Amino acid sequence: xxxxxxxxxxxxxxxxxxxxxxxxxxxxxxxxxxxxxxxxxxxxxxxxxxxxxxxxxxxxxxxxxxxxxxxxxxxxxxxxxxxxxxxxxxxxxxxxxxxxxxxxxxxxxxxxxxxxxxxxxxxxxxxxxxxxxxxxxxxxxxxxxxxxxxxxxxxxxxxxxxxxxxxxxxxxxxxxxxxxxxxxxxxxxxxxxxxxxxxxxxxxxxxxxxxxxxxxxxxxxxxxxxxxxxxxxxxxxxxxxxxxxxxxxxxxxxxxxxxxxxxxxxxxxxxxxxxxxxxxxxxxxxxxxxxxxxxxxxxxxxxxxxxxxxxxxxxxxxxxxxxxxxxxxxxxxxxxxxxxxxxxxxxxxxxxxxxxxxxxxxxxxxxxxxxxxxxxxxxxxxxxxxxxxxxxxxxxxxxxxxxxxxxxxxxxxxxxx
Ligand code: PA5
Numbered sequence: 001x002x003x004x005x006x007x008x009x010x011x012x013x014x015x016x017x018x019x020x021x022x023x024x025x026x027x028x029x030x031x032x033x034x035x036x037x038x039x040x041x042x043x044x045x046x047x048x049x050x051x052x053x054x055x056x057x058x059x060x061x062x063x064x065x066x067x068x069x070x071x072x073x074x075x076x077x078x079x080x081x082x083x084x085x086x087x088x089x090x091x092x093x094x095x096x097x098x099x100x101x102x103x104x105x106x107x108x109x110x111x112x113x114x115x116x117x118x119x120x121x122x123x124x125x126x127x128x129x130x131x132x133x134x135x136x137x138x139x140x141x142x143x144x145x146x147x148x149x150x151x152x153x154x155x156x157x158x159x160x161x162x163x164x165x166x167x168x169x170x171x172x173x174x175x176x177x178x179x180x181x182x183x184x185x186x187x188x189x190x191x192x193x194x195x196x197x198x199x200x201x202x203x204x205x206x207x208x209x210x211x212x213x214x215x216x217x218x219x220x221x222x223x224x225x226x227x228x229x230x231x232x233x234x235x236x237x238x239x240x241x242x243x244x245x246x247x248x249x250x251x252x253x254x255x256x257x258x259x260x261x262x263x264x265x266x267x268x269x270x271x272x273x274x275x276x277x278x279x280x281x282x283x284x285x286x287x288x289x290x291x292x293x294x295x296x297x298x299x300x301x302x303x304x305x306x307x308x309x310x311x312x313x314x315x316x317x318x319x320x321x322x323x324x325x326x327x328x329x330x331x332x333x334x335x336x337x338x339x340x341x342x343x344x345x346x347x348x349x350x351x352x353x354x355x356x357x358x359x360x361x362x363x364x365x366x367x368x369x370x371x372x373x374x375x376x377x378x379x380x381x382x383x384x385x386x387x388x389x390x391x392x393x394x395x396x397x398x399x400x401x402x403x404x405x406x407x408x409x410x411x412x413x414x415x416x417x
Pocket of ligand 1: 074075076077123124125126127128129132185186187188267399402
C-alpha cells in the first residue's frame, strides 16, 4: 500500500481541483500515445508480462549453481536492479555491479571470483554503451580462459530484441539472451528482464513486485482525487520554480533507490521544451537517518529552493528490541523500544522540522518495505515522470545529452587509433 500525505501543504487541496483539466488532459495525451511503439510507453505493460516472468524463473531453476552474480551495465541498466536487489536479496547469492570502468575495482573483483560459480549478466538496451562493452570484453575473455568452451553457460545477455552488438553476439555464439522490449527505454526498464532476472537470482518475490506495479497502474487511472501520480506530478508542477527536488528515503534497504530516482527524473525532464526553453529540476538523493547528520541542516535552514519528498515506511517487516543496560540511563528513553520506533520518530521529526522551517515537503508512506509496496512506488514514480513530461512539454523518453556524450567518447578513442 502507498499513501500520499500533504498535511504540511495546506494550499494543495485547493490547487488540485483548479488543475483538474490540465492533469486529466496530460494523462489522456499520454495514454493516446500508447499504441505507437516509437513513443516508448512499453513500461506501462511490463507488470502484465507473466510470460517473461515464467521464462526467467525457468532459467533461474536451470542454474542453481550460481554463487556470484556479476551485473555489467550502467545507468538504467544497473540502477534499478541494484536498488531492488539491495532491498530484497534473500538467496545468499552475492551480487557485484560493474557500472564503471575503473581498472582497480574490476581487477579486485576478478581476483576474488570463482568463474565456475559465477554468472555474468551483461545488460545494455542499445548494445552500444562503451562502459558496458569494455567490461563485457574483459569478462568474456576471463570466462573463456578459465572455462574453455563451457564459458557460454556463464554469460547471459539482456538487450534489445533485435538490434545492437549484444543481440548479434547472442546470435553468433548461441548465448542465452532476454529481451528489453523495443518500446522500453533504459531508465523505465526496471520491471523488464533488466531488473527481474537479477531479482530472480536474489530470491526476491518478483510476482509481488509486479502485482504492486499493476496496482500502481490501476491507481494512476483512478479519478483525480485518488490518483497518486496525478497528485504527485501536480506537487512537482506547482513547485517547478524551486530548482531542487530532494528524494529522501527512510529505509536502509532502499539506500540505492534515490540514485534510481535521480536518473529517472533528471534524465527524463532536464531538457529543452518544444519552444527550445531549458526546463527541469535537479533531483537530490538523501537517506534517513544518515542525512539528518549531513544534509538536514541545509534542508532546514539553507535556501528555500527545494521541494522535498520523503519516502517513509509505516511498519517494519521485522523489528528488534533495544534492550536496557544498567548504568546507561542516558539512553533510558530507548530501553525496551523497537528499533523501528526510533526510525519512525526520526522520520516524523524530520518531516515536521522541515515543514516548520517553511520548506515545502510531502510524504509518501509505504505500508512496509515489501516487494509489493516498492513495485507500486517504482511504477508510480515512472507515471509521475511521464506526466511531468506532458505538463512541461518535454519528451520524457529521449536523452539527447547522454547520446552526445556516448558519441564524443567513441570519437575521442577513435582519433587515438
Ligand atoms: O535511460 C537511458 O536510456 C540511459 O540512461 C541508459 O540506461 C544508459 O545510457 C545505458 O544505456 P544502455 O542500456 O543502452 O547500455
